[in-house]
Amino acid sequence: MSDQANSLREILKKVNNENITAPIGAIQSGAKVLTITSGKGGVGKTNVTVNLAIALSEMGYRVVVIDADLGLANIDVVLGAMPKYNLADVIKNDKNILEILSTGPKNVKFISGGSGLEELSRLTPNELEVFVKNIALLDKVADIILIDTGAGISESVIRFVMAANDVILVTTPEPTAITDAYALIKAIGTRDSNKKIKLIINKADTAIEAQTAMQKLNSVSQKFLKIKLQFLGYLVNDPIISKAVKQQKPFILLFPDSTPSKNIVEISKKVVLDINKKRREEKGIKEFFSKFLFFGQDKEEK
Ligand SMILES: Nc1ncnc2c1ncn2[C@@H]1O[C@H](COP(=O)(O)OP(=O)(O)OP(=O)(O)O)[C@@H](O)[C@H]1O
Numbered sequence: 678m679s680d681q682a683n684s685l686r687e688i689l690k691k692v693n694n695e696n697i698t699a700p701i702g703a704i705q706s707g708a709k710v711l712t713i714t715s716g717k718g719g720v721g722k723t724n725v726t727v728n729l730a731i732a733l734s735e736m737g738y739r740v741v742v743i744d745a746d747l748g749l750a751n752i753d754v755v756l757g758a759m760p761k762y763n764l765a766d767v768i769k770n771d772k773n774i775l776e777i778l779s780t781g782p783k784n785v786k787f788i789s790g791g792s793g794l795e796e797l798s799r800l801t802p803n804e805l806e807v808f809v810k811n812i813a814l815l816d817k818v819a820d821i822i823l824i825d826t827g828a829g830i831s832e833s834v835i836r837f838v839m840a841a842n843d844v845i846l847v848t849t850p851e852p853t854a855i856t857d858a859y860a861l862i863k864a865i866g867t868r869d870s871n872k873k874i875k876l877i878i879n880k881a882d883t884a885i886e887a888q889t890a891m892q893k894l895n896s897v898s899q900k901f902l903k904i905k906l907q908f909l910g911y912l913v914n915d916p917i918i919s920k921a922v923k924q925q926k927p928f929i930l931l932f933p934d935s936t937p938s939k940n941i942v943e944i945s946k947k948v949v950l951d952i953n954k955k956r957r958e959e960k961g962i963k964e965f966f967s968k969f970l971f972f973g974q975d976k977e978e979k
């Protein structure tokens with residue numbers, strides 16, 4: 678076992694024994710952590726994440742979005758705001774995680790991962806302790822945490838996927854996107870065949886096209902990987918989305934009566950149904966980051 682895994686175990690014991698005061702009168706169980714990912718880039722993850730977050734917030738849930746794309750900044754582009762701090766400031770510059778939360782529309786909170794994400798695997802025990810304590814605070818202020826990742830089967834994306842309670846896979850009906858989605862399902866399935874994978878089909882021309890794409894992907898996944906996908910819904914291909922992106926405003930706020938906005942509301946209802954069913958099982962973001970940090974280091978102890 679690595680040094681990092683060892684010290685993380687000690688830190689988790691300590692944090693669990695400490696009574697961290699909730700800044701907001703909060704729920705007992707941890708937040709539900711959903712990682713939003715895709716095989717192919719540009720299929721609509723960031724738009725789905727931001728608009729879903731707003732829809733969930735409008736239903737009364739406290740939502741935090743973590744921008745975990747190691748590449749170009751994402752969420753801030755869709756929202757037209759550049760966060761001042763990122764996770765690196767929590768690790769290196771003594772910022773409290775609640776201080777690096779920025780508030781977006783409908784009170785959705787955002788955290789930029791930034792360069793902090795790359796540093797997570799090489800923290801000293803002290804830095805790790807600070808980080809885990811901070812992460813534990815998020816469970817007190819959020820009911821749902823959405824993590825927007827980069828595309829593809831990189832080590833970092835797989836870590837985010839495997840550590841989350843559930844994965845939301847976004848794809849378009851295009852054959853190239855479906856092929857890349859399948860490759861990602863396979864990469865997930867070989868690591869954990871019980872991982873729950875939820876599917877959103879984006880940029881569908883019709884409901885039937887979305888259903889057909891879903892069935893195609895689901896049947897090959899079941900046949901060759903023994904993995905059953907859960908269909909969360911679809912969004913139609915609609916120019917209002919690129920209009921909203923150009924204005925750097927979430928489409929659900931700019932065009933609330935548009936079809937994609939209604940599609941997102943349908944999806945949010947399914948997400949919530951599932952959360953309420955499994956509420957008691959959730960261990961929260963602290964559990965998420967311990968799995969994330971242990972990933973690949975500590976297999977024998979699982
Ligand atoms: N349903 C849709 N209809 C029409 N255009 C869409 C739709 N969804 C997304 N787009 C367009 O696709 C572009 C890419 O979307 P987005 O940035 O959300 O994808 P992404 O998967 O996060 O990309 P990346 O992999 O680069 O992070 C957007 O700029 C938007 O214009």
Ligand SMILES: [Mg+2]
Nearest residue numbers: 722723746751
């Ligand atoms: Mg993106």
